[in-house]
Amino acid sequence: MTKNLKLKKGFTINLAGKAELKTTEKPSRTYAIKPTDFMGMVRPKPMLKEGDSVKAGTPILYDKKSDSIMFTSPVSGEIAEIVRGEKRALLEVRILADSNIEYETFDKYTLSDLSSLSRESIVEQMTKSGVWPNIIQRPFGVIADPSETPKSIFISTFDTHPLAPDYDYIFKNEDKYFQAGVAVLKKLAKGAVNVNLNGNAEVSQVFSHVKNANINTVSGIHPAGCVGVQIHHIDPIGKGDLVWTVNPFGVIQIGKLFLEGIYDASKTIAVVGSEVKNPQYYKTYIGANVEPLLKNNLNSEHIRVISGNVLTGKKISKNSYLGYYDHQITVIPEGDRPRFFLSDGWLAPTASRLSFHKALGLLSFLNPKKEFKLDSSMNGEERAFVVTGAFEKVVPMDILPTYLIKAIMAGDYDEMEALGIYEVIEEYLALCEFIDVSKHDIQSLVREGIDLIRE
Amino acid sequence: MKFLEDILHKQRPMFEKGGKLEKFYYLFEAGETFLFTPPTVNKNTGVQVRDAIDLKRMMITVVIAMVPCLLFGIWNAGHMHFLAIGQGEASLVDKLLLGLQLVLPVVIVAYAAGGLVEAIFAIARKHPINEGFLVTGMLIPLVMPVTIPLWQVALASIFAVIIAKEVFGGTGMNILNVAMTARAFLYFAYPAEISGDKVWIYMNEGEKLADGFTGATFLGIAASASTDGTNVVQTASTWNGGMYDFMNMFIGAIPGSIGETSTLMCIIGAAILIFTGVGSWKIIASVFGGAYLTAFLFNLIGLNEFMLMPAHYHLVIGGLAFGAVFMATDPVSAAQTERGKWIYGFLIGFFTIIIRITNPAYPEGIMLAVLLMNVFAPLIDFTIVQGNKKRRLQRATV
Numbered sequence: 001m002t003k004n005l006k007l008k009k010g011f012t013i014n015l016a017g018k019a020e021l022k023t024t025e026k027p028s029r030t031y032a033i034k035p036t037d038f039m040g041m042v043r044p045k046p047m048l049k050e051g052d053s054v055k056a057g058t059p060i061l062y063d064k065k066s067d068s069i070m071f072t073s074p075v076s077g078e079i080a081e082i083v084r085g086e087k088r089a090l091l092e093v094r095i096l097a098d099s100n101i102e103y104e105t106f107d108k109y110t111l112s113d114l115s116s117l118s119r120e121s122i123v124e125q126m127t128k129s130g131v132w133p134n135i136i137q138r139p140f141g142v143i144a145d146p147s148e149t150p151k152s153i154f155i156s157t158f159d160t161h162p163l164a165p166d167y168d169y170i171f172k173n174e175d176k177y178f179q180a181g182v183a184v185l186k187k188l189a190k191g192a193v194n195v196n197l198n199g200n201a202e203v204s205q206v207f208s209h210v211k212n213a214n215i216n217t218v219s220g221i222h223p224a225g226c227v228g229v230q231i232h233h234i235d236p237i238g239k240g241d242l243v244w245t246v247n248p249f250g251v252i253q254i255g256k257l258f259l260e261g262i263y264d265a266s267k268t269i270a271v272v273g274s275e276v277k278n279p280q281y282y283k284t285y286i287g288a289n290v291e292p293l294l295k296n297n298l299n300s301e302h303i304r305v306i307s308g309n310v311l312t313g314k315k316i317s318k319n320s321y322l323g324y325y326d327h328q329i330t331v332i333p334e335g336d337r338p339r340f341f342l343s344d345g346w347l348a349p350t351a352s353r354l355s356f357h358k359a360l361g362l363l364s365f366l367n368p369k370k371e372f373k374l375d376s377s378m379n380g381e382e383r384a385f386v387v388t389g390a391f392e393k394v395v396p397m398d399i400l401p402t403y404l405i406k407a408i409m410a411g412d413y414d415e416m417e418a419l420g421i422y423e424v425i426e427e428y429l430a431l432c433e434f435i436d437v438s439k440h441d442i443q444s445l446v447r448e449g450i451d452l453i454r455e
Numbered sequence: 456m457k458f459l460e461d462i463l464h465k466q467r468p469m470f471e472k473g474g475k476l477e478k479f480y481y482l483f484e485a486g487e488t489f490l491f492t493p494p495t496v497n498k499n500t501g502v503q504v505r506d507a508i509d510l511k512r513m514m515i516t517v518v519i520a521m522v523p524c525l526l527f528g529i530w531n532a533g534h535m536h537f538l539a540i541g542q543g544e545a546s547l548v549d550k551l552l553l554g555l556q557l558v559l560p561v562v563i564v565a566y567a568a569g570g571l572v573e574a575i576f577a578i579a580r581k582h583p584i585n586e587g588f589l590v591t592g593m594l595i596p597l598v599m600p601v602t603i604p605l606w607q608v609a610l611a612s613i614f615a616v617i618i619a620k621e622v623f624g625g626t627g628m629n630i631l632n633v634a635m636t637a638r639a640f641l642y643f644a645y646p647a648e649i650s651g652d653k654v655w656i657y658m659n660e661g662e663k664l665a666d667g668f669t670g671a672t673f674l675g676i677a678a679s680a681s682t683d684g685t686n687v688v689q690t691a692s693t694w695n696g697g698m699y700d701f702m703n704m705f706i707g708a709i710p711g712s713i714g715e716t717s718t719l720m721c722i723i724g725a726a727i728l729i730f731t732g733v734g735s736w737k738i739i740a741s742v743f744g745g746a747y748l749t750a751f752l753f754n755l756i757g758l759n760e761f762m763l764m765p766a767h768y769h770l771v772i773g774g775l776a777f778g779a780v781f782m783a784t785d786p787v788s789a790a791q792t793e794r795g796k797w798i799y800g801f802l803i804g805f806f807t808i809i810i811r812i813t814n815p816a817y818p819e820g821i822m823l824a825v826l827l828m829n830v831f832a833p834l835i836d837f838t839i840v841q842g843n844k845k846r847r848l849q850r851a852t853v
Contacts, residue, residue: 013504238848238850304496310503311502311503311504314500315497315498315499315500315503332504334496335494335496336494337494338491338493339491340459340491341489341491341511345490345492346492346509346511347511347512347515350507353507354506354507355507355508356506357508357513357731358731359508359513359516359732359733360512360515360519360731361512362507362508362512364507376496376497377492377495377497378493378495379492379507379508380492380505380508380509380510380511381484381488381492381509381510382583383509383583383585383586384582384585384625384626384627384628386587386627386786386787387786389735389786389791389796398843398846398847399843400792403840418847418848419840419844433501433502434502434506435506436505437506437508437510438510439505441498442501443500443501443502444500444501
């Protein structure tokens with residue numbers, strides 16, 4: 001059953017520094033797997049010692065709570081460092097890469113073999129090779145439990161976040177693997193594998209010609225590309241329901257695993273933002289050190305490097321590592337300076353700082369096509385919740401964000417459940433956090449609510 | 456502005472934890488953030504960029520929207536005085552100067568008294584001073600008669616901030632609109648100074664009303680006309696040389712509270728609020744709609760002359776417009792769901808007219824209608840939210 005969704009609500013954060021459609025190969029010397037990238041990971045344990053050598057696909061850590069899922073090395077080389085933080089919490093496993101990558105070998109199949117594979121053998125190959133963490137479960141947005149069977153699987157084939165990479169471009173020529181990945185996933189779910197296409201533009205055949213899947217189109221501004229928003233309208237999650245989601249990168253990685261028998265962690269990422277000299281795409285591997293990507297490529301010194309996009313990403317240092325699930329590095333100016341109220345503070349008219357609102361002096365709405373250069377300033381102080389009606393305009397779901405947030409603040413389980421906590425993860429309410437007049441940390445609140453419910 | 460920044464920077468440690476004036480941190484914070492938006496940046500996780508808006512800008516937008524009403528009110532205070540003593544031809548400057556002399560102290564006292572309470576609570580409760588008071592402090596004077604004794608303004612502001620807001624836990628938690636509570640408090644505690652025929656126009660000692668002039672509001676006239684059984688519009692049109700002509704009442708050169716007389720200025724304010732998205736157009740439109748429809752229904756019933764008064768007159772008399780635009784739209788005390796806003800606004804309009812026509816003891820209905828609906832707003836929202844929950848539940852069982 002195909003659906004064509006037209007979503008009206010949302011907001012576009014149009015930023016300067018879009019990536020040019022050009023890719024340069026630029027592998028890094030070191031790579032890192034960070035347990036903090038995996039939502040719901042409880043007790044990560046490293047499986048190797050510093051100095052041990054690895055191949056691409058060699059397990060390097062696992063979570064004691066679900067010990068069948070392996071997190072494997074993206075490249076071949078040796079374990080350079082195991083970084084621990086407070087109370088010996090595992091923060092990073094760093095790998096020094098060889099110049100030529102060697103791969104662990106896994107079982108190889110042809111596309112037609114895949115349909116006859118048993119669920120057990122598929123799950124086993126996926127969990128031991130390192131592709132399993134691509135599968136994220138809704139509710140809660142955590143890595144899926146291999147022993148469960150979801151009612152359906154969703155793949156959003158476009159990203160509407162600010163400065164997001166163009167999936168049609170970065171996954172060009174991967175048709176074969178995407179198709180194989182979908183075929184494998186089909187074996188894992190009770191219901192359909194939904195492939196959701198961007199309804200705003202002409203779509204690459206990689207996604208639109210896929211067989212054995214339920215193809216939907218979704219049009220609208222951000223957050224139309226967020227997979228959970230699509231799920232909400234196509235096959236909503238109620239209490240007790242289980243849906244899995246996979247990014248196209250993961251689907252292709254799974255496809256390659258089964259067709260080629262290797263764990264291929266190479267990925268094309270966008271390096272973007274107003275402070276990047278030459279915003280473009282680079283080919284590297286999962287967990288890459290970002291230093292080589294930024295070297296001689298920055299417009300200024302006082303910057304913030306973000307792994308991911310400006311709504312849901314994480315601030316990282318200039319010589320740190322790309323997040324496991326991220327396809328972009330965004331660099332914006334750091335905004336840590338006071339602003340005098342008449343010259344550039346709360347009473348000054350401004351057309352250069354973007355606003356969803358049109359309150360006195362906020363003029364960005366006059367120029368909707370403008371590409372903004374935004375810095376990391378809070379643009380105000382945290383205050384009590386007073387304004388209503390705005391959150392609802394940027395959440396294209398039948399959910400009452402204000403009430404849900406208040407229920408989370410109050411720690412009221414029944415209310416959270418009744419108001420739809422199962423249907424949200426942080427990213428769908430990220431726009432609320434952006435436009436919030438009272439400057440609350442709404443995404444971390446949502447995660448708190450999810451953690452409360454999961455307990 | 457570097458020198459200001461430096462001064463503040465030097466003082467800061469004194470107010471921070473362990474400093475001598477630690478207790479007064481939030482006073483310092485209020486002053487500092489007034490001058491400078493702090494250099495705070497977003498955390499490592501969560502959004503990395505933020506909207507340019509902050510609460511101060513939002514609130515100042517509402518204050519700006521009230522300025523037309525304030526300016527008109529200042530002029531009107533002077534104008535009414537000169538008209539009443541038979542010198543209506545006095546110059547604009549004279550009228551404005553007198554108006555300023557009368558209105559400014561009321562504004563200053565409201566801000567000072569309410570602000571003081573806010574500050575004390577901020578210190579005692581250790582929470583930031585909320586910019587919402589910028590709005591409340593301006594709303595209170597605009598719903599007072601020009602002759603109001605200043606001590607009453609102070610008392611009402613203090614009462615309202617404490618009872619309507621702080622006892623509920625401060626800004627964002629209050630159930631009642633703070634400014635309306637201030638007015639209701641005076642209305643019931645000191646009715647002589649806020650109702651009747653004598654309070655709307657300032658008179659110097661010894662000055663007498665010009666022949667045939669009355670200080671009564673149109674609502675007062677309408678209420679008594681209906682008991683006399685005379686046609687309201689016709690009766691009123693003979694008063695004060697055509698002052699109660701529809702157009703004149705729309706413009707607002709009539710007796711009444713300082714900021715409420717001019718429907719035109721309220722509409723300008725509404726335009727600002729709606730354009731900037733700060734005020735809910737749904738609430739404003741539905742208050743007017745509810746009032747008009749109810750008045751129209753009374754036209755059809757037509758038991759007395761007040762009921763027979765043309766429905767559109769209700770929209771320009773009394774405080775309906777001001778209440779619809781500035782009081783009903785207070786986001787904290789209003790309904791918060793979008794559908795709830797329609798119902799909430801409509802019922803405010805409905806009750807305003809009911810109170811006006813059927814309750815001769817209170818000629819103005821908007822004040823009580825807003826307070827009443829403030830109390831019911833959570834109930835309206837509850838029903839709407841319940842609907843949302845039910846839809847979710849139904850899906851789950853399929």
